[in-house]
Amino acid sequence: MIKIVSVEQIRAIEAAADTGGLTYTELMERAGRVVAFRALELLEHLPTGDKAVTILVGGGNNGGDGLVAGRIIAEQNAALVRFYLLARRADDDGVFRAVTDAGLSVAYAEDDQRQRVLINMIASANVVIDALFGIGVTLPLRDEAAKILRFAAQAVEGEADEPPLRDPASPTPPRRRPYVIALDCPSGLDCDTGAMDKNTLHADETITFIAAKPGLLTFPGATAVGDLRISSLGVPPTLPDLRGAKRFLADAAYVEPLLPARTPDTHKGTYGKALIVGGSTRYMGAPALAANGAYAVGAGLVSVATPAPVAFALAGGLLETTWLPLAHSDGDLNADAAALTLKEMSNYDALAVGCGMGTTDSTRTFLDTLLPHPPTLSLRLLLDADALNILSEMGEWWTRLPAETILTPHPGEMARLCRVSTADVNAQRWTLAAEKAAAWNAIIVLKGAHTVIASPSGEIAVMPFKTSALAKAGTGDTLAGMIVGLLAGGLKPFDAAVCGAYLHGAAGVRAGKTYGERGTLARDVANVARGLFQ
Numbered sequence: 050m051i052k053i054v055s056v057e058q059i060r061a062i063e064a065a066a067d068t069g070g071l072t073y074t075e076l077m078e079r080a081g082r083v084v085a086f087r088a089l090e091l092l093e094h095l096p097t098g099d100k101a102v103t104i105l106v107g108g109g110n111n112g113g114d115g116l117v118a119g120r121i122i123a124e125q126n127a128a129l130v131r132f133y134l135l136a137r138r139a140d141d142d143g144v145f146r147a148v149t150d151a152g153l154s155v156a157y158a159e160d161d162q163r164q165r166v167l168i169n170m171i172a173s174a175n176v177v178i179d180a181l182f183g184i185g186v187t188l189p190l191r192d193e194a195a196k197i198l199r200f201a202a203q204a205v206e207g208e209a210d211e212p213p214l215r216d217p218a219s220p221t222p223p224r225r226r227p228y229v230i231a232l233d234c235p236s237g238l239d240c241d242t243g244a245m246d247k248n249t250l251h252a253d254e255t256i257t258f259i260a261a262k263p264g265l266l267t268f269p270g271a272t273a274v275g276d277l278r279i280s281s282l283g284v285p286p287t288l289p290d291l292r293g294a295k296r297f298l299a300d301a302a303y304v305e306p307l308l309p310a311r312t313p314d315t316h317k318g319t320y321g322k323a324l325i326v327g328g329s330t331r332y333m334g335a336p337a338l339a340a341n342g343a344y345a346v347g348a349g350l351v352s353v354a355t356p357a358p359v360a361f362a363l364a365g366g367l368l369e370t371t372w373l374p375l376a377h378s379d380g381d382l383n384a385d386a387a388a389l390t391l392k393e394m395s396n397y398d399a400l401a402v403g404c405g406m407g408t409t410d411s412t413r414t415f416l417d418t419l420l421p422h423p424p425t426l427s428l429r430l431l432l433d434a435d436a437l438n439i440l441s442e443m444g445e446w447w448t449r450l451p452a453e454t455i456l457t458p459h460p461g462e463m464a465r466l467c468r469v470s471t472a473d474v475n476a477q478r479w480t481l482a483a484e485k486a487a488a489w490n491a492i493i494v495l496k497g498a499h500t501v502i503a504s505p506s507g508e509i510a511v512m513p514f515k516t517s518a519l520a521k522a523g524t525g526d527t528l529a530g531m532i533v534g535l536l537a538g539g540l541k542p543f544d545a546a547v548c549g550a551y552l553h554g555a556a557g558v559r560a561g562k563t564y565g566e567r568g569t570l571a572r573d574v575a576n577v578a579r580g581l582f583q
Contacts, residue, residue: 115180
């Protein structure tokens with residue numbers, strides 16, 4: 050499990066590792082080696098010819114990691130390696146002495162008054178390793194540090210105030226942008242809060258160590274992270290501050306063992322029966338997308354309970370789905386629909402309510418009838434979309450829900466449930482999700498880039514995905530279907546939410562690469578999800 054810990058916690062973990070025999074020096078050597086071999090992997094795929102790596106080096110341990118990385122790259126004779134130091138290192142600094150003893154090129158910011166050396170070293174590099182500040186940054190940046198970052202960012206993007214020196218007689222080849230690896234954290238980003246200086250150097254990828262940091266997964270800072278990689282450096286997961294952390298980053302290694310096993314001697318009932326209740330004549334497609342999502346993750350049987358005209362319109366296109374046509378008022382679910390739903394739900398293992406339901410007086414009556422106070426439902430329950438919007442209008446609505454009901458709000462819906470602004474939700478996503486999961490005794494799936502899942506016991510899972518491919522109508526319905534499909538398959542509510550959100554995010558990223566992020570549709574996400582974890 051990839052834990053998420055604060056900067057203070059990571060420092061305590063490093064100190065405990067040092068006390069236990071994994072010294073700071075060894076941690077630095079391991080961190081540098083991880084980064085070096087990633088850079089060598091990138092260089093290996095470049096066309097043959099001159100290759101160059103520039104390492105931006107700060108004064109702390111992050112800079113030391115960068116010095117080690119550069120030394121190892123140079124030892125492989127894979128590229129010309131240059132170091133640009135923000136400040137001079139102490140004479141007794143062993144990692145710096147190893148660089149100078151090897152005769153490697155070193156430049157100093159204090160000698161580079163117009164930053165032309167910096168610009169040239171970056172513009173001529175294939176790979177730039179950002180080892181300036183790491184997790185130790187304090188915002189706002191000092192003037193000199195901000196200036197260095199500003200020129201570095203401009204040089205990466207080819208927008209420097211001072212262009213690199215060239216022979217005027219030589220033709221100018223098309224410029225290739227250097228690939229930026231941030232070491233532990235992009236310089237200028239606060240690894241606890243996600244706040245960042247306007248001059249933050251944006252990375253193509255960030256390699257962080259021991260555990261993930263909250264600021265790498267929190268906006269606006271997450272925009273500067275690029276692809277996120279985590280290396281444990283061999284730090285024992287049993288160290289108290291690491292073992293006790295309740296926040297974690299979901300990954301394939303965590304999710305795959307939780308998925309319901311598939312064996313030959315089974316039938317559809319083995320993998321669960323899910324009932325999806327929703328839809329209206331205005332939002333016909335929503336329950337269909339949810340049904341596709343439930344089937345995509347392996348549910349054995351999916352039924353859709355929806356107003357009769359919606360069922361008749363959709364049935365020909367969803368051949369695997371069974372249907373429960375419900376009573377309606379002008380195409381919206383009503384109290385009679387709730388009565389039939391309550392009668393039929395004993396035939397199912399899990400229930401999802403809300404996708405495309407609408408918020409008319411009729412659907413308000415439907416939900417009020419379906420979820421009486423005190424709660425009577427014993428079925429595993431997920432509430433999405435308009436069910437959440439209707440709930441938010443009820444007093445103490447959480448007292449109507451079975452324990453560990455899964456709620457899947459986007460930030461606007463969460464704001465209505467909490468009676469705060471959407472800006473407030475976005476400013477405190479993790480904290481608010483954790484507080485409300487405990488207060489409501491519910492599983493909160495707070496959607497968005499780096500979706501957050503919180504349990505009543507304080508666990509927080511964060512998804513590693515951020516892609517505009519999922520910024521499309523219907524993808525939330527698909528997610529609800531995926532989660533209820535896993536819930537029907539026997540997963541505990543928190544596990545179903547984490548696994549469903551992970552499969553949804555992974556499928557969204559892959560669909561974006563297949564169809565393009567602009568062109569990806571919700572149905573594409575379900576189709577791609579069918580091929581994950583064969």
